């Protein structure tokens with residue numbers, strides 16, 4: 001038991017520090033693309049600590065307080081059901097008790113809880129952001145479910161650990177074994193990470209950071225921290241599902257950073273979609289590839 | 302036959318009583334008419350001559366001759382002409398029926414003129430305060446409005462730290478004179 | 490990139506008690522991460538884009554744009570303030586979270602500048618809001634704006650940038666000054682009152 005608790009804490013710490021590092025890179029990278037010097041690598045950590053050190057934070061009743069808490073709790077819970085490493089007792093969380101389907105549900109709990117808090121605050125921009133987020137979700141989830149379904153039927157199991165275990169050599173990585181599923185999932189991956197072209201939710205100049213509009217001080221600190229951790233959870237999930245998992249932390253970092261770099265390039269290169277455009281886009285190419293792959297799959301069964 | 306602005310003015314002159322007209326430059330003409338003729342001219346411009354939009358309404362305060370001159374500038378996207386229709390109204394208590402029914406954007410222009418000059422536009426649906434909140438007294442763009450006095454009455458100017466302040470134009474003139482003198486001496 | 494530079498280290502050596510060190514550290518984080526709400530009130534709004542973009546790159550000093558007043562640390566008022574603008578600025582300022590700072594750019598907020606005889610702009614911003622740093626000039630160039638940010642950082646590190654506390658302690662004085670120009674259209678206590686009483690419509 002003690003070991004599990006220690007392991008969970010370690011997972012939180014690891015995702016926080018890795019996420020902050022990656023997002024620090026993200027900011028510097030973007031700055032270099034703009035031909036700027038950019039902030040120091042640990043600027044995100046400084047921002048985060050400063051937010052927690054602010055003396056005031058506005059409140060709108062109990063539900064508003066709970067929003068960031070639910071969000072963080074949702075993140076940490078989904079984190080605990082993702083095994084970070086394979087062939088190791090470390091950093092497994094509770095993944096032996098859960099499976100992929102549970103995780104898919106857990107991943108939307110946080111944002112939904114936050115939506116309630118935003119509703120309580122009554123800020124029109126926040127509500128707009130939440131509406132946009134839910135609309136976007138329609139587009140994102142369908143290709144994601146298709147690719148996950150392909151993967152589950154391909155490996156014949158719904159346990160993430162077992163999917164990860166099955167990918168023992170490079171040619172067996174799901175990325176190689178099920179290329180269609182991987183490509184489709186990449187579209188949803190970029191969308192779920194929330195960079196442009198799919199950043200309609202928090203679009204700074206349109207809806208003034210959307211759901212976060214009313215959160216300041218420690219609330220914003222929580223939201224910022226959970227955002228980087230949630231991104232890390234998604235990265236690790238994708239590493240587990242498609243990139244063959246990792247046997248130690250360094251391989252995990254290398255693989256997740258490769259994915260992060262892909263996301264960074266896409267985000268830096270493409271302008272923002274409108275909300276309907278994002279959904280339309282998702283329901284065109286990725287959906288067609290996904291459905292095609294599913295049909296081929298059933299044909300060959 | 303290509304359309305010229307003179308032809309246009311001639312056609313308008315045939316239909317309305319125009320008290321004065323001039324072509325300012327290619328594609329820009331000004332007409333003077335009476336307040337009663339204004340709506341007729343503007344409707345004619347919009348419906349017959351296809352002047353699609355009203356670009357602005359200007360107001361000038363001719364305090365010496367005691368009138369406001371309102372100029373309605375209409376623009377056509379087919380001929381690219383601008384026609385200014387000017388009317389004169391008295392400086393106090395003047396009222397001009399709105400042209401909102403012809404071009405809807407006129408209500409914002411009229412709202413501004415109402416606030417800045419005090420001209421009334423009966424029929425305008427949105428004639429409330431615009432830039433100035435809670436303004437009482439004389440409208441500020443009238444030329445008999447004394448801004449300096451108003452500022453002295455309503456705001457506090459910074460007093461401290463200005464003891465050594467010099468008059469910039471006087472100082473500048475002094476310096477230029479000194480420089481000139483210097484140059485002159487050098488020349489000799 | 491100024492991380493722990495020489496000045497910081499020298500200051501750190503002088504601190505005696507552990508609590509002082511904690512305070513110092515908190516202030517250090519505050520000064521290294523400044524979320525800016527650029528309120529383009531006058532001509533000077535045009536100086537903010539070059540300050541934050543590629544040419545002058547304020548982000549290397551940790552200065553970064555904030556989307557809403559709730560998230561912001563500093564409000565940058567660039568230029569003259571019309572009476573109508575001042576009302577919105579005060580509302581915005583009161584929505585920000587402590588500790589919060591004000592930077593005023595240009596000579597207009599200092600003494601009226603070239604609008605000293607205008608009927609609709611205020612002449613001294615510090616009568617209505619606690620200004621931490623004013624940058625003189627008409628308009629100050631981005632270098633000067635960055636210099637203003639450096640001055641603010643120094644002030645934060647010394648723990649003297651307590652405009653919010655000043656505003657709270659002397660609220661009577663500030664509100665009286667505000668009342669002088671707003672008259673009976675004074676701001677109400679809560680934003681929503683004002684919003685529904687037609688102050689927010691245009």
Ligand code: SF4
Nearest residue numbers: 532568569595596597
């Ligand atoms: S100081 Fe100069 S540039 Fe700035 S607002 Fe005033 S007049 Fe404009």
